[in-house]
Amino acid sequence: MKKIYPKEKGWGSVFSLIRAIVIILGTSAVLLPFIYLFLNSIKPEFEFLSIPPRLLPSRIVMKYYSSLLTPESETLSFLYNSLIVTSATTILAVLAGALAGYSLSHFRFSSKIIAIAVFSILLVRFYPKITTIIPYFILMKKFHLLDTLVSIIIAHVSITLPFVVLLMMSFFRDIPRSVEESAKLDGCNVWQVFCKIALPLSTPGLATSAVLTAIISWNEFLIASSLASVNAKTLPIAVSAFITDKGILWGPMSAMTASIVVPIVLFTLLLQKYLVRGLTLGAIK
């Protein structure tokens, strides 16, 4: 990899200087907003609008976080909804996606059918989700599923599945056929080969799919907000609700935003290895 940066006299050191500056600028552009958000969430109220503005709090207050935990704020129920939706979506999408990916990579479909399947999967990524929202809303109304977690979960599974299928297909194709053949000779049927050979051999793929799906579902706002009105609200909807108030409720808004952001930031830093592969394929949304 080093070869991409050829060693040159003079230029080399200038280049590393530019590189260092760009890296410092880039990381601070990313991190400063988060630090600012965090400081806001522990700042006493009167300090938000003091002149000149005060960035560092004079003392630490935890009341915005603790007020999120009181029964009146309902945050706990939003959190509960978000956790249910995210985990159910992840499990269902990874299971269904692994099955479909295996089938598409192993069954003797004509290559035309596979191409059509892959192409339509790719197109799901590019069409405006707003088109399906109204009819889906009407459909769920018919089934009396409006404002339920089930309706949100089904929608989330359907938008994440295409990525999982593509990802799993690429992982299953990498498994040497000879391994599966010998398992078959030993008397395993398709289901057993899938469970005992293919799945264990593609755990990185499953992990990548799971991380990607979980993040998409946890962050998703458009579909959830169209379906949930009272009971099924998820965290992104709760965060978006702060816009309707006149002015900014600095403390609560910061604490709420921090609580939706922090898990994902940790996720990103800890699971970067799996995430990057998913992101480059799925082009997360």
Place this chain on the structure above:
Amino acid sequence: MENGQVEISTCPFFAMSVYRDKRKVKSSKFKQSESILLVLFLLPTFFFIVIAQFYPLLYSVYISFTKWSLVKWKPIGFIGLFNYQQVLQDTLFKHAAKISLLFACIATPVELIIGFLLAYMVIGERKIIRITRSILIIPMTIAPVAVGTMWRMLLNTRAGLVNYLLQGIGITGPNWLATPLTAFLSILMVDIWQWTPFAMIIFVAALSSLPPDLFSAAQIDGASRWQILRYIISPLIAPITILVILFRFIDSILVIDIIYTTTYGGPGFSTNVITFHIYKQALKYFNVTYAAAASWILQIFCLSVAIVLLAYSGKLQEKF
């Protein structure tokens, strides 16, 4: 994937490689019962996609040609292209389309350029570089809704960090979200902050996959860094660049979450982007058939852009 390295095979090109795959590996013959089982494997996926994608898509085509009764909450009779006519004559729709196009046409190249520069700077396996890469991708993984609220605070006139920093270099910052031009600049800034990492991460994957021999050969021939970048790297990553443009262009046309939480389309209609316009028509005014027709116009636009750029990118790739 080892040591945080990214493979190019994971990029959307995979889809096309499947298409071109001449099935070199012959599938083993399955017994009939096993074939049935393999087809059954597709059923769960089929169920979800049909219920939440295909059916809604078809239904929205259908209602875009009908008159809608809010009382009965169902379509009452066909009215042909009337809804489409209404959408295309609507000045608000035209305005929203203009705003979105302008937004996408500015955001896409900016994200592309900064993303490439960042990628070029953060290739390598040193620990500090790897950590930098992890930090730089954070914006694109957090909820756009949260990004919006965060920036609403950052852009606050009196207490926001942006104006505070501007003050530091002697500039009095504007009232960002209150005037049409600055509000538009603000949403651009937010989008660029959140999605430049996407361009970066794809370019990192693309650059890492280039064969190192190529560079040492060029270097021996006396090529400078700029020449290597211009004549070797850029043609090689051209197809992937088209894909980045495609992803970023479509996604900026469809931006809605950050609009919802920063400006809510305002002030006036200055940041009333197309998806937000349709969203309000559908779920606030229950103008269902109008929204269906408008979203299909948007749909056709997006899909044609996608197909053209995908084909172009495939063609570029075939050259090599």
